[in-house]
Amino acid sequence: MGLNEKPLSTLHEKSSFNLEDFDVPSGREESWRFTPLSRLKGLHKGTAAAGHITVTVDAAPEVTVETVGRDDARLGQSFAPADRVSAQAWNSFEKATVITVPREAVASKPTVVTLTGSGEGAAFGHLLIKVEPMAEAVIVLEHVGSAVYADNVEFVVGDGATLKVISLQDWNDDAVHVSQHHAQIAKDATFKSFVVTLGGDLVRLSPSVTYTAPGGDADLSGVYFVDAGQHLEHRLLVDHSQPTCKSNVDYRGALQGQDAHAVWIGDVIIRVEAEGTDTYELNRNLILTDGARADSVPNLEILTGEVAGAGHASASGRLDDEHLFYLQARGIPYDEAKRLVIRGFLGQLIEKIELDELRERVFAKVEAELAR
C-alpha cells in the first residue's frame, strides 16, 4: 500500500503503512508543531524496540482474546497510519492483541486490558478490538508504569453494534506515550470513547473516527489534568464520509504548575457525500496557575451544504471569580471552593462514565490531582 492520493480535505493529508512515506518530523509540520520532539525519546526517528510492554487482559466470558503475529490478516484493515510515529508503531510491533466480540453477543462485564510499562527503552504495540454486528461490549484500556510506547489501536464496530471504550492514561511521571485510536463505525453502529489522561511526561493521543455506512454515532469524551512540566496532547479527527452519521466531541482539562502544557486539536471533516451529518465539538480548559499553557484548535471543514448540524467551540480560561465568590460567600473556604468548582467542571464529563467503580476511581484520581 503506497501513499494515498491527497484527499479533497486539507485536514487529513495523507496516510500510509510505509515508514519512508513520512519524513522524520522536524517540529515545523502542522501536526507536530505543538509536540516537544526532544522529549519523545526517539519515538519519531526510528528508535529500535528495546523496551517492553506487558499486556494482560481480563476478558468478559463472551469475548475471545488472541495474541497474534504481524502477519494476521485482520490487522490494519480499518485504518492506515497518518503520521510518522503511527507508521513506526505499525512497522515495529511484534505481537498484536486481538479482542473479538462475536456477532450478537452482549458482553456481561467490561473487558479490561492493562498495559504495563517496565522502564526504559522504546516499545511498540498493536491492539485490535473487533465488535461484530449487533454485539455490545465495554472495553477498558489501562496504561500504567513507566514506558516509551507507541501504538495503534483499532476499534472496528460492526453493523448495529455498540462499543464503549474507556482509555485511562495513568502512567508514571516519566512515561512517553504516542498513541493512535482508530474507530471504524459501520451501519447504525455506536461508538463511545472516554479518554482520561493524567500521568506521563508526554502523552500524545490521537483518536480518529471513520464511518463505512450511514447511521453511525460517535461520542468522544476526554478529561485531562496537566501538572507542572507535563505535556498532554489530544488530537481528534472525525471524518464524516457517509450520510446521516453523528459525532459529538467534548474534551475538558485542568492545568496547574509551571510548564503544564495541554494541546487539543479537534478536526472534523464533513465530505460532499456526508449529507445529513450532525456534529459538535467542544474543548474547554481551566488554567489554574501562571506558567501553564493550553493550545486549543478546533477545525471544522464542511464540504456539503446539507448538514443537520455542525458546530464547534473552544474556551480556555481561569477559574471564574464569580463562582468562587458565591461559594465563599456561603462560608466555604477558598481552597475548597476552588476544588468544588474544578471537580464540577470535570465532573460533568466524568459522570458520563457508566461503570460505577471506574467512575469513582477517576473521581478519586482527579481529587488526588487537586490535592497536589
Next chain:
Amino acid sequence: MSTLEIRDLHVAVEDKQILRGVDLTVRAGETHAIMGPNGSGKSTLAYAIAGHPKYTITGGSVLLDGEDLLEMSVDERARAGLFLAMQYPVEVPGISVSNFLRSAVTSVRGEAPKLREFAKDLKAGMDALSIDPAFAQRNLNEGFSGGEKKRHEILQLELLKPKIAVLDETDSGLDVDALRVVSEGINRFRGTGDTGVLLITHYTRILRYVKPDFVHVFAGGRIVEEGGPELAEKLEAEGYAAYTKDAA
C-alpha cells in the same frame, strides 16, 4: 445579640467612587430597608460588605460584633455570621444543590451535619419554600428561573442561620406568589428575634410582606434620609425624584 456597624464607608469600583460615607447600624431583632433609585450604590454596599473582589474599600469600617469584617476573607465573613442573598446568583456547573448546601452548612457550623439530620432540615426548608425536591440534585442555579434562584437564596438563609442577613433586591423579578413565599421565609428567619436584616430594594412592594423597623433612602452613594415605615409610604407615593435631583 449581634450588631453590624457600618462607619463612614467609602467604596470605589475601578477608580470610580461609588459609596461616599455610609453610616448604618443594624442590631439583632431589627429590619432595615435600604431604598433608592437605580445606580445609587445600594448593591455596592451589599457586595462591599460581603467582600466581593471587584470593590475597593477606600475608607471607613464595617464591624460585626466588634470584629473588623474588612480584614476578613469572603468566607471568613460568612463564617463570622454574615449572609448576602444575591440579586443575580451565579450558575456553577457540575455542583449539585445538595452538595453545595452540605459544604456550606459544614463550613459555617464548623462540623459536618449528620446526614439524616441534614436531609430532614433540607426537606423541611424546601417544603416551606415550595421548592420541588428534585431541585436538590440539579446543578447550582443552572437553568433556574428567576423565582427559583431567589427561593434557593432564602433556603440558604434559613439553613445557614447567619447573625446578619443582607438581602440584595431579593424581590426583583418575583411574581406575587413567589414574593409571598420568599417573604414568609424571611419572616421565619427574623422571627427568632436574634438576627438582623438589611433589606435592599428598589420597590416598596416587598415591604408590605416584610415590615421594616427603619427605612433609609440611598442616593449618590450615601444615606440621604432616614425614618420609620412611614418613609416607605412616602416613597411609594412620590418616588425618588426629589432625591435624584439632590444627588445630582
